[in-house]
Amino acid sequence: MLLSQLPEDVLYQILAFLDCKSLCRLSQVCRNIRRVVNRDVVWRKIAKDFLNTGITWNGTDIYHHVPLKERVKLAQNWSKGVCKRSIPLKWKTKLLPWLQLDVDVLYLSQAAQIGAYHLHHESKRLQRSPFEIYSGHEGDVCRFVLTDSHLISGGSDGRILVHSRRSDVSWGLAGHSQEVNCLDSKNGLIVSGSRDRTVGIWTLTSSSPRATIAMFDRVWSVAISPTLSSFVTGTACCENFSPLRIWDVERSACVCTLGSEFRRGAGVLDIQFESPFQLLTCGYDTFIRLWDLRLSPQRCVLQWEEPHDSTLYCIQTDSNHMIASGSSYYGVVRLWDKRRTQCLQFFQLSSDTVSSPVYCLRLSCSHLYAALATSLHSLDFRQNPTGIR
Template sequence: MLLSQLPEDVLYHILSCLDYKSLCRLSQVCKRTYYLVNRDVVWRKIAKECLNTGITRSGTDIYPHIPLKERVKVAQNWCDGVCKKTIPLKWKTKLLPWLQLDRDLLFLSQAADIGAYHQHQGTGRLHRSPYEIYSGHKGDVCRFVLTDSHLISGGSDGKILVHSRKSDMSMELSGHNQEVNCLDSKDGLIISGSRDRTARIWTLNSSCTRRIIPMYDRVWSVAISPTSSSFVTGTACCENLSPLRIWDVERSECVCNLGSQFRRGAGVLDMVFESPFQLFTCGYDTYIRLWDLRLNPRKCVMEWEEPHDSALYCIQTDGNHMIASGSSYYGVVRFWDKRKTECLQFFQLSSDPVSSPVYCLRFSSSHLYAALATSLHSMDFRQNHIHIR
């Protein structure tokens, strides 16, 4: 029997065992093999082993509208550090900006306002002027989060503003008496943390605080579990308390402390849930840590150390093998492969004598955006580095 006479499901199974170079060569044999090789089912196994292809460890596809073959091509550039760097936005006053991505929109906080910028379709470049501005704070915006229906921001004025993304309606939540350093929202639940040494639990349908939790330390970061039944707080670690604690939402009680070997001042600046039982954290002690919340006791199972002894301000993961981190000096962004302990790639975005931290970074399948004190940097990884025809 000729290869072309085999049933398609058998052919797909055979093709899924090949590496990408073999698939590229095979695609040039004839029109039929070209058609077969370009199907997502052929590339799925390879994509799961690459960095930032949008296939999570659980098998979910984050970017189903982009062919897997194209994503594997771009993934090689992420791994090899091949990209085009630009600075789409600059400003004169030094700020502590924050950003979020939502499909083709980029949201960036600058002082008291949050601008929503369209990305040019197919290029990833930003329009210079925001198509919409969210305002209302009397001080700088410290953090903000996006949901499908709302933009929720916390400011140095101690207030939380809830903006509807579908209308001009907004709501103010007052309670903190110092700046709101961090917040998170999921399924109508809002958790905020402040310099006033409290964490607060809110709901979207009420302007009143549901619970006030004394923290006895400044709160730098919070993250709600994907199940919405618990949340984690990260503090400045200036008191004799663990900076990482898990809280039950309904009972507002501490479930457990994570770790006990933090030195004084090793505050936790950012954290990301990758699943209900996997939590990534980073901060002043220069480490990225992976915590397994299934174990008893819950403990750190992997560590990645910033090699230049810089505090880590922010992290982001692709849900599978890749971590991106932003350092406190010279705008350094690093890529890490979770299967290795050493840094995979690094990029220095700032050349100023007075360095700026990377306050926030976010990435899509093809672009990474990093917010520094006076500029927004973009890295485009869709370069012609590996030829897949």
């Protein structure tokens, strides 16, 4: 019996023993074999070990619209740092921009406005002009988040604006006396943090906060747990307590603190939930830390130090093995493999004479977008992948 005549379930069992290179060679035998080898079910096990293939820690597929074999091709370029750099947008005034990515639409805040830009489906090139603009703040937009139906922004005017993504309706939430440094929203719940040393808990249907928590320190970052039962705050660490604390949503009470050895001023600037029980943080102390919330006491289990002792402004994760970080000097973006202690790749996006922090990062399976003070940078990893045909 020929290999191509075997039942498909038997053939899949055989293919499960092959590595990436062997599968590529086998796919060149004939059309029938190539058709079977190219299926996602064959590549799923292999894809779990590569960077940014969209297969998360629990097996969820983020980029299900892209064939897995193609994503494994791209993953080799992520690991080797093979990419094409470009600057789709520039502006003259120095800003603190923020980004969100929704499939083929990139949202970028510039001063008091947020623009929505189409990404071309094939080339992923950014259109020069936004097809929609969200406005309403009297000062600069500090942070904004996307939900399925709303864009929610916090500004230096202390206001939170909720914009409908399906109509022209928008409304404001007033509750902070100074700029809203951070916010997060999930399933109708909104949590905001401000320079006025308070955290606000909101719902989409209320104009005033459901609860206000006094923090006694400036709040730089917040993140709502995927379970929606708690949220995490990161403060400036200028007082005598840990900058990382977990809060119960219903009771508005502190559940626990994370870490006890933060030096004074080691504020936490970004927080990302990797899973309901894993948390990534970064900030002024130059470390990326992974916290395991299942342990008792909850503690840091892994950490990675920025080699040039720079503040880390932002992080992004593929929810599996890769972390991307943005530094405070020269627009340095680093890629980390959590299975290693050293940085995997780094990219300097600003010149030696004009230094800018990386304020925000966003990932797709093929691109990395970085917002600097005067420009938006794009790294395209679809460049001549080797080893897979």
